[in-house]
Amino acid sequence: MSAATTRSRTPDRLCAEAVDLARGAAEEAAAPGVVGEHVGLVSEGDRVVTHFFECKELGYRGWRWAVTVARASRAKIVTLDEVVLLPGPDALLAPEWVPWSERLRPGDLGPGDLLPTDAEDLRLEPGYSGEDGPPPNSAVSEEMAELVEAEDAEVTAGPPRNLPMAPSRGSIAAVAEELGMRRARVLSRYGLHVAADRWEEAFGPKTPMAQAAPATCVSCGFLVPLGGSLGQAFGVCANEFSPADGRVVSLAYGCGGHSEAAVMPKPPQPAPPVVDETRVDPFPLRPARDSGSVPVTGDDDTAELGHS
Numbered sequence: 618m619s620a621a622t623t624r625s626r627t628p629d630r631l632c633a634e635a636v637d638l639a640r641g642a643a644e645e646a647a648a649p650g651v652v653g654e655h656v657g658l659v660s661e662g663d664r665v666v667t668h669f670f671e672c673k674e675l676g677y678r679g680w681r682w683a684v685t686v687a688r689a690s691r692a693k694i695v696t697l698d699e700v701v702l703l704p705g706p707d708a709l710l711a712p713e714w715v716p717w718s719e720r721l722r723p724g725d726l727g728p729g730d731l732l733p734t735d736a737e738d739l740r741l742e743p744g745y746s747g748e749d750g751p752p753p754n755s756a757v758s759e760e761m762a763e764l765v766e767a768e769d770a771e772v773t774a775g776p777p778r779n780l781p782m783a784p785s786r787g788s789i790a791a792v793a794e795e796l797g798m799r800r801a802r803v804l805s806r807y808g809l810h811v812a813a814d815r816w817e818e819a820f821g822p823k824t825p826m827a828q829a830a831p832a833t834c835v836s837c838g839f840l841v842p843l844g845g846s847l848g849q850a851f852g853v854c855a856n857e858f859s860p861a862d863g864r865v866v867s868l869a870y871g872c873g874g875h876s877e878a879a880v881m882p883k884p885p886q887p888a889p890p891v892v893d894e895t896r897v898d899p900f901p902l903r904p905a906r907d908s909g910s911v912p913v914t915g916d917d918d919t920a921e922l923g924h925s
Contacts, residue, residue: 632666632686633658635695639668639684646700648674652682664688665698672702679708723857726873729829732858733879740856741838741876809847816851820861822869830871831878838876840866 653671685698839856
């Protein structure tokens with residue numbers, strides 16, 4: 618540890634004794650009767666000491682008045698530096714501010730509320746890119762296209778005449794099993810209608826949320842379309858802040874979390890300041906006589922009007 622560091626940590630004697638000077642400065646800056654007892658001091662550097670006084674102001678529990686005093690080198694007079702109100706170790710502080718976008722939780726969106734989306738929201742992407750390739754969530758990918766173009770053959774232990782039974786790859790049951798549709802029974806048309814009525818009643822156009830929505834789900838980027846006949850009227854919501862997240866919603870349903878209802882624009886970036894240090898702008902101390910809105914007239918013109 619250097620000698621300079623040791624000196625800075627040791628409070629200056631004259632600055633440490635200037636408690637009355639520090640108290641007077643704190644009482645002048647604060648309201649009457651709110652400056653309490655002297656609770657300590659700390660050395661800020663060479664011949665710089667900060668005195669702490671208890672704050673009795675209501676609502677500032679644990680805060681302290683900090684008065685910094687200093688002394689010039691080889692000087693005997695202690696001068697005042699600054700007076701501030703600082704929180705102590707056990708001070709009552711306000712919670713850290715959190716932006717609304719981080720405070721929002723799923724389920725906070727109610728009827729009539731509007732949730733704007735950022736112009737560069739990572740959850741959304743352009744729906745019309747002009748590319749011929751399938752969308753990312755499509756079942757037909759580039760790998761599947763290559764498999765379709767390749768020759769589809771089944772490797773067996775010998776020619777079909779030597780096998781105990783013919784391969785069943787081309788049968789309807791085998792194809793249905795590969796597609797994941799080998800079920801004994803499927804949903805009937807009546808079952809589809811009953812499910813559609815139930816979904817439309819929960820997340821349909823007649824709900825209070827949809828009545829106050831700025832737009833419907835059919836134009837929302839968070840809507841995942843369904844396949845089959847139900848896809849003509851329903852989809853799945855993929856907005857985590859929507860009350861219908863992960864639910865089957867009607868295309869006529871809507872909420873304030875619509876992707877295109879309100880897009881937050883980017884904040885304007887001010888131009889960097891330009892400082893010309895090579896030019897001198899003259900500023901006259903007194904304005905010119907002819908710079909005002911009243912014309913300048915001589916004494917001869919106003920002599921006949923007399924003096925007020």
